[in-house]
Structures are given as C-alpha cells and as structure tokens.
Amino acid sequence: MSIKILQKLEKDLQKFPGVGERLARKLAIYLVTREKEENLKLIEDLKDIENNIFYCLECGAIVETNTICSYCLDDNREKKVLVLQNIEDYLLLSENNIFNGYYHVLGGLISPLKGITPDKLSIEKLIERIGKKKINEVIFALPGTNDGFITMIYIKNLLKEKFNFLNFSKIAEGIPSGTMLSEISIQTIFNSLKNRENFE
Numbered sequence: 001m002s003i004k005i006l007q008k009l010e011k012d013l014q015k016f017p018g019v020g021e022r023l024a025r026k027l028a029i030y031l032v033t034r035e036k037e038e039n040l041k042l043i044e045d046l047k048d049i050e051n052n053i054f055y056c057l058e059c060g061a062i063v064e065t066n067t068i069c070s071y072c073l074d075d076n077r078e079k080k081v082l083v084l085q086n087i088e089d090y091l092l093l094s095e096n097n098i099f100n101g102y103y104h105v106l107g108g109l110i111s112p113l114k115g116i117t118p119d120k121l122s123i124e125k126l127i128e129r130i131g132k133k134k135i136n137e138v139i140f141a142l143p144g145t146n147d148g149f150i151t152m153i154y155i156k157n158l159l160k161e162k163f164n165f166l167n168f169s170k171i172a173e174g175i176p177s178g179t180m181l182s183e184i185s186i187q188t189i190f191n192s193l194k195n196r197e198n199f200e
C-alpha cells in the first residue's frame with residue numbers, strides 16, 4: 001500500500017542535488033520517524049531562509065539583512081576581485097578569511113552543452129564593479145573543467161577590451177569540479193591563491 005504523503009515527500013527530496021529514489025526514501029523515513037521537535041526546527045529554518053536570505057546586489061553573495069554585503073561596502077580592501085562560480089565556493093573562502101580583496105559570484109559557468117550563455121551569468125555586474133572599485137587584478141578561482149576554461153577566456157577577453165590596465169591570474173589547478181570544496185583543505189586553497197599563475 002503506498003502512502004501518498006510519503007510519496008510526495010520523497011518526490012520533493014529527489015529535487016535535492018545527488019538524491020535519487022533510494023536515498024529519498026531513506027531520508028523520508030528518517031524525517032517521519034525522528035523527534036517531531038527536530039522537524040519543527042527544520043520548518044523554522046526553511047521559513048528563515050525564505051524571509052531572511054538575500055543576495056548582495058554587488059557581488060551576488062548571500063546576505064542576511066542588507067542589500068549590499070559588508071565586503072562590498074568596505075573601500076579599504078585590496079583592489080583585487082576573486083571570480084567564483086557559486087555561493088558554496090564563496091562561503092568556504094569568505095568564512096575562512098583567506099582573501100582581502102573583493103569577491104564576485106558568477107552564478108554558474110558558460111556551458112555550450114547545457115545552453116548556459118554569458119547573459120545568464122553576473123558578468124555585466126563584474127564589469128561595472130571593476131570600473132567603480134578601481135580593481136587592478138582579476139583572479140579566477142573556477143573549476144578546472146572545459147566550462148571553467150571557456151568562462152575564464154570569455155571574461156578575460158571581454159575585460160581586456162574594456163580595461164587595459166587589468167592584470168589577470170588564476171589559481172593553479174582550478175577548483176576541483178564535482179568535489180565538495182569543503183573536502184579540500186583550506187591550506188591548499190590558501191596556497192593556490194598565494195601562488196596563483198599569471199593568465200594573460
């Protein structure tokens with residue numbers, strides 16, 4: 001006999017990255033059988049996300065109340081911008097405080113195969129910020145994949161046309177794709193940022 005509420009929950013859970021039918025069932029059973037209080041806490045967390053999480057209008061990072069994050073408001077940071085693929089990478093780097101410049105979250109990578117074109121990413125905003133903040137170096141910390149490479153080349157060429165004083169660099173191996181960034185040690189990321197390569 002199938003239980004409709006459970007089926008609905010499983011369907012919703014399958015929308016999570018990496019969750020297939022079996023894991024969805026396991027998670028659903030776990031949710032159904034654990035302490036009710038834990039689920040009520042989860043409901044509160046989800047409501048909180050909906051009501052109190054915003055994206056910085058400048059860099060695209062997550063912010064809690066303001067519309068612009070504290071990094072973007074700080075004019076004393078180094079005049080460098082670190083270009084990242086997503087919020088996950090941003091959180092890891094910013095939570096560990098290993099960079100003193102500005103961040104910029106693209107919101108994805110250019111991907112001909114997936115039909116992701118440059119206009120779907122936060123590239124116009126990056127151009128605007130480079131001019132406004134008088135940035136002198138653009139550092140790419142993108143995955144070392146085809147899409148990561150295409151994205152770097154596209155953005156670099158576009159920026160070169162507009163700003164002739166900009167330096168470009170990239171972290172040596174790129175951010176490993178398909179690996180949770182948190183699995184890489186912070187020291188590794190710190191080193192690859194410090195020993196970044198010129199990218200002209």
Ligand SMILES: [Zn+2]
Nearest residue numbers: 056059069072
């Ligand atoms: Zn910001």
